[in-house]
Amino acid sequence: MWKFILRRFLVMIPQLFLLSIIVFMMAKAMPGDALSGQEINPRANPAELERIREDLGLNDPWYQQYIRWASNAVQGDFGISYTHKTPVMDVIEDRLWNTVFLALVTLIFTYMLAIPLGILSGRYNDTWVDKTVTGYSYIGFGTPIFIFALIMLFVFGFALDWFPSGGSVDSKVDEGTFAYVVSKINHLILPALSTALIATTSTIQYLRNEIIDNKIKDFVRTARSKGVPESNVYSRHILRNSFLPIAAFLGYEITGLIGGAVIIETIFSYPGLGQLFLSSVSLRDFSVVTAIVMMTGFATLLGTLLSDIILSAVDPRIRIE
Amino acid sequence: MEMKVESGKIIQTKDVSPSGMKIIWQEIKKDKLAMGSLIILVAILVFVYGASFFMDAKEIAKVDFLSIYMEPSSDYWLGTDYGGRDVFGQLIIGTRNSFTISLFITLFTAIIGLSLGLLAGYFGGATDNVIMRVIDFVIALPQLMFIVVVVTIVPVFNVYVFILIMTMFLWTGKARLIRSKALSERELDYIHASQTLGTPHWKIILFQLLPNVSSLIIVNFILNLAGNIGLESSLTFLGFGLPESTPSLGTLISYARNPDVLENKWWIWVPASLMILVLMLSINFVGQALKRAADARQRRG
Numbered sequence: 030m031w032k033f034i035l036r037r038f039l040v041m042i043p044q045l046f047l048l049s050i051i052v053f054m055m056a057k058a059m060p061g062d063a064l065s066g067q068e069i070n071p072r073a074n075p076a077e078l079e080r081i082r083e084d085l086g087l088n089d090p091w092y093q094q095y096i097r098w099a100s101n102a103v104q105g106d107f108g109i110s111y112t113h114k115t116p117v118m119d120v121i122e123d124r125l126w127n128t129v130f131l132a133l134v135t136l137i138f139t140y141m142l143a144i145p146l147g148i149l150s151g152r153y154n155d156t157w158v159d160k161t162v163t164g165y166s167y168i169g170f171g172t173p174i175f176i177f178a179l180i181m182l183f184v185f186g187f188a189l190d191w192f193p194s195g196g197s198v199d200s201k202v203d204e205g206t207f208a209y210v211v212s213k214i215n216h217l218i219l220p221a222l223s224t225a226l227i228a229t230t231s232t233i234q235y236l237r238n239e240i241i242d243n244k245i246k247d248f249v250r251t252a253r254s255k256g257v258p259e260s261n262v263y264s265r266h267i268l269r270n271s272f273l274p275i276a277a278f279l280g281y282e283i284t285g286l287i288g289g290a291v292i293i294e295t296i297f298s299y300p301g302l303g304q305l306f307l308s309s310v311s312l313r314d315f316s317v318v319t320a321i322v323m324m325t326g327f328a329t330l331l332g333t334l335l336s337d338i339i340l341s342a343v344d345p346r347i348r349i350e
Numbered sequence: 351m352e353m354k355v356e357s358g359k360i361i362q363t364k365d366v367s368p369s370g371m372k373i374i375w376q377e378i379k380k381d382k383l384a385m386g387s388l389i390i391l392v393a394i395l396v397f398v399y400g401a402s403f404f405m406d407a408k409e410i411a412k413v414d415f416l417s418i419y420m421e422p423s424s425d426y427w428l429g430t431d432y433g434g435r436d437v438f439g440q441l442i443i444g445t446r447n448s449f450t451i452s453l454f455i456t457l458f459t460a461i462i463g464l465s466l467g468l469l470a471g472y473f474g475g476a477t478d479n480v481i482m483r484v485i486d487f488v489i490a491l492p493q494l495m496f497i498v499v500v501v502t503i504v505p506v507f508n509v510y511v512f513i514l515i516m517t518m519f520l521w522t523g524k525a526r527l528i529r530s531k532a533l534s535e536r537e538l539d540y541i542h543a544s545q546t547l548g549t550p551h552w553k554i555i556l557f558q559l560l561p562n563v564s565s566l567i568i569v570n571f572i573l574n575l576a577g578n579i580g581l582e583s584s585l586t587f588l589g590f591g592l593p594e595s596t597p598s599l600g601t602l603i604s605y606a607r608n609p610d611v612l613e614n615k616w617w618i619w620v621p622a623s624l625m626i627l628v629l630m631l632s633i634n635f636v637g638q639a640l641k642r643a644a645d646a647r648q649r650r651g
Binding site: 033046048055058059062085088147168170171172173174175176179180181183190194195284287288289291292295296306307311318321325326329330333 | 393453486487489491492493494495496498499502503563576580581584585587588589590602606608609612616619623626627630631633634635638
């Protein structure tokens with residue numbers, strides 16, 4: 030087990046290296062350089078600008094620049110934001126927490142919906158309950174999230190006016206008060222629910238198939254013939270085995286949420302990383318873009334690592350390969 | 351010897367198993383939802399491609415400030431947008447563009463995914479290892495963000511470049527799927543027999559392995575087509591998809607990012623949203639029926 034985890038960690042090092050090279054190349058291909066973020070006398074003559082460039086090492090060969098960039102990035106220094114005139118990490122920090130909260134609430138909603146529905150559908154398969162749940166998950170599978178989110182925003186944000194239609198907190202409440210927390214949660218519900226209702230699909234399908242597969246296995250028949258009550262057959266025998274792969278997909282689920290944040294945050298004008306990413310791309314604030322791409326890339330690599338480790342912990346056969 | 355062959359033939363002609371296409375057709379006929387979806391899909395496509403043939407794309411793209419944000423009327427069946435352009439015309443052109451472009455993306459990803467998947471699965475060993483490490487890496491990237499960044503930094507951006515960029519990031523899932531199927535297939539007797547007889551690898555891959563993974567390819571192709579329509583329109587919705595000169599369904603929906611349009615001018619974004627939903631769902635339902643047809647255990651009839 031430990032050997033597998035160690036090996037899996039070692040695989041991640043070249044991946045991380047490759048990711049940073051690609052992100053660095055992309056940053057180089059973007060117009061502008063580190064100078065664009067700083068306050069420089071606009072009338073500075075070209076010769077002086079050239080001197081500053083030389084001092085900053087922007088004329089060095091690319092691998093030297095890469096090493097400097099990478100060692101700064103490891104310490105959390107991604108340079109200066111062009112639009113905000115502050116260090117990139119300061120711009121990102123608040124947004125990062127908003128995105129993390131949103132992802133967390135979405136994850137809770139997703140499992141709160143998917144697990145009971147998956148169990149119902151698997152336990153009573155081929156009944157009308159199962160058909161309804163399967164129908165819902167087919168529709169969820171075929172619906173793009175941005176259209177569903179727009180419809181949710183239109184119905185609950187505007188037409189019914191049950192939820193706020195944008196932002197992450199009401200501007201009138203003070204930080205630290207109870208009203209602040211309530212307002213924050215109130216702003217989270219609609220985007221989180223919109224994502225969750227679509228994201229349940231894969232978990233429901235997986236859980237349903239697992240339960241149906243496990244139902245006819247020998248250990249379940251043994252349990253029944255020993256006289257274990259039906260509810261215990263499910264809770265102790267079938268469900269425990271069916272949950273293993275679901276637990277393993279947790280990492281991939283988180284990865285998907287981080288990627289999906291771009292769309293959902295734009296629609297609900299929720300000030301998170303995804304929205305900051307898009308607005309920075311539009312404003313050509315490339316030091317922020319680079320930092321966000323690098324961080325989400327790192328987060329998704331971690332997510333897959335987490336999933337692989339859980340998967341190998343619950344299913345020893347994977348470790349052999 | 352001869353007798354045995356003879357009798358074997360007789361049994362075969364009596365009890366011939368239905369061909370692949372026949373099974374698929376029977377399965378769709380049995381599944382009312384899939385049949386309905388197929389009819390709707392064909393009807394929409396015939397209408398859209400037929401109508402766009404008679405439409406003047408330039409005329410539709412022309413800005414007319416005298417008719418801004420008009421509600422649906424007999425002149426403009428679905429009203430007009432902020433530039434006074436006919437929404438119905440844009441819907442037709444947009445559907446055509448979205449579908450055609452998604453079709454090409456799916457086609458190219460299928461070609462790359464198929465070739466690399468078959469190679470990795472058939473040869474295994476070092477080839478498999480190299481290809482799989484690349485796939486693992488590309489799959490783990492936050493694709494949407496990378497596509498947005500690449501779209502922003504390419505010097506020339508048009509429809510062809512967009513298809514290329516999308517293909518670059520989307521071939522991996524397919525390659526992995528084909529590879530795992532090819533990996534199990536190559537251990538079967540018919541492949542071993544051919545190898546013992548000295549059939550060249552390329553012949554085995556093209557004429558024996560490929561036909562045996564074809565049902566998987568078709569199902570995956572159709573499900574991916576639906577997914578790509580969604581992805582293309584999402585990107586265009588965000589403003590990083592098709593260029594303005596080629597309106598897609600996402601272009602119409604992107605007007606709804608303006609809260610005023612979203613709240614008060616439903617005729618601009620609702621038809622395009624419904625069009626995407628209908629297209630994606632009907633393609634998916636057909637795909638799911640095919641998936642059942644390809645998997646003998648799940649067949650309904």
